[in-house]
Amino acid sequence: xxxxxxxxxxxxxxxxxxxxxxxxxxxxxxxxxxxxxxxxxxxxxxxxxxxxxxxxxxxxxxxxxxxxxxxxxxxxxxxxxxxxxxxxxxxxxxxxxxxxxxxxxxxxxxxxxxxxxxxxxxxxxxxxxxxxxxxxxxxxxxxxxxxxxxxxxxxxxxxxxxxxxxxxxxxxxxxxxxxxxxxxxxxxxxxxxxxxxxxxxxxxxxxxxxxxxxxxxxxxxxxxxxxxxxxxxxxxxxxxxxxxxxxxxxxxxxxxxxxxxxxxxxxxxxxx
Numbered sequence: 001x002x003x004x005x006x007x008x009x010x011x012x013x014x015x016x017x018x019x020x021x022x023x024x025x026x027x028x029x030x031x032x033x034x035x036x037x038x039x040x041x042x043x044x045x046x047x048x049x050x051x052x053x054x055x056x057x058x059x060x061x062x063x064x065x066x067x068x069x070x071x072x073x074x075x076x077x078x079x080x081x082x083x084x085x086x087x088x089x090x091x092x093x094x095x096x097x098x099x100x101x102x103x104x105x106x107x108x109x110x111x112x113x114x115x116x117x118x119x120x121x122x123x124x125x126x127x128x129x130x131x132x133x134x135x136x137x138x139x140x141x142x143x144x145x146x147x148x149x150x151x152x153x154x155x156x157x158x159x160x161x162x163x164x165x166x167x168x169x170x171x172x173x174x175x176x177x178x179x180x181x182x183x184x185x186x187x188x189x190x191x192x193x194x195x196x197x198x199x200x201x202x203x204x205x206x207x208x209x210x211x212x213x214x215x216x217x218x219x220x221x222x223x224x225x226x227x228x229x230x231x232x233x234x235x236x237x238x239x240x241x242x243x244x245x246x247x248x249x250x251x252x253x254x255x256x257x258x259x260x261x262x263x264x265x266x267x268x269x270x271x272x
Contacts, residue, residue, distance in 0.1 A: 013077040020074070020081025024062070027082070028089035031055055036093055052093060059086040125209065132187045132213040136220075136227070139179045143224035148172065173226035180221075180230020184237075185251045187213070192248055207242040207249055211235065 035051030062083040065072035072079055141147060148168060155164040191210055201209075214231050221228040237255045241247065245258040 013075075016075045016077035017081040020078035021085050022081075023078075024082035024085025025089065028055070028058075028086045031058065032089055032093050052090075055086070055090050055093065059083065059090050062086050128187070128190055129213045132183060133217055135183050135186075136180065136213065136217045136231075139176055139183070139227050139230075140220060140224055143172070143176075143227075172224075173229070176224050176226020176228075177230045177233070178226075180227050180234065181252060184214070184230065184234040188249045188251060203248055204242070207238050210238055210249055 032051075032055060035054050036048050061070060062079060064070040065074075066076065066079040066083045074082075151171065152164055152168045155167050158164075159167060187210060191206065214234050218228070218231055221231045233252060237252050238249060240259055241249055241255040244262050245255065247258055249255075250258065
């Protein structure tokens with residue numbers, strides 16, 4: 001026969017579970033609304049992906065807390081309730097996103113898509129420019145003294161002091177260059193997506209709109225040779241793509257390939 005103490009404990013745990021469930025549904029709904037905004041513009045879609053990743057991360061943290069992997073000052077049943085509620089909300093968000101994509105691919109979306117108003121386009125671009133500039137500023141950490149010291153100390157275990165110093169400078173420079181190219185590629189893809197789905201701008205404006213955040217960042221990039229090289233490479237590639245190709249902006253490797261193909265076509269035409 002089940003004792004009264006066991007029944008009382010079960011009722012308390014059930015109450016804690018449903019309390020955590022209700023609180024979690026409210027918190028997860030607010031988180032989903034804030035972090036996964038409607039996809040109006042390319043930048044908002046990108047932020048939506050980051051927001052969904054944050055929602056998944058929060059869900060994982062609550063499950064880790066419920067199972068004891070992470071410390072949290074709540075009853076175990078409450079933590080399970082919150083974890084379940086965040087899981088349900090995340091599942092609903094993912095299902096909604098997939099359902100919207102499926103409807104669009106199968107022609108069940110609106111028959112005529114209208115680009116967002118000019119104000120939304122301007123805000124979308126301004127938000128994207130600020131995001132790009134902020135991400136570029138994070139690359140200044142490649143010039144930090146602590147990073148240089150830590151990397152130098154690690155390399156001294158493999159090389160002599162002089163070689164380690166040279167290797168440190170080379171690695172930091174290359175890292176800055178690659179980071180700038182990573183941001184450059186992301187900016188190009190985001191703007192191309194916006195022009196393909198939301199905006200109606202010419203090819204020249206496409207190239208022009210990709211220059212401001214990198215030009216504004218140039219003075220800060222001067223402190224980090226790798227970042228400066230990456231920014232200069234981005235601007236040079238934009239000029240080459242605009243001047244010597246007929247395509248919209250592409251990444252560095254694709255632009256170089258297009259320029260080579262264009263040059264080969266011109267030489268072939270001259271030889272004929």
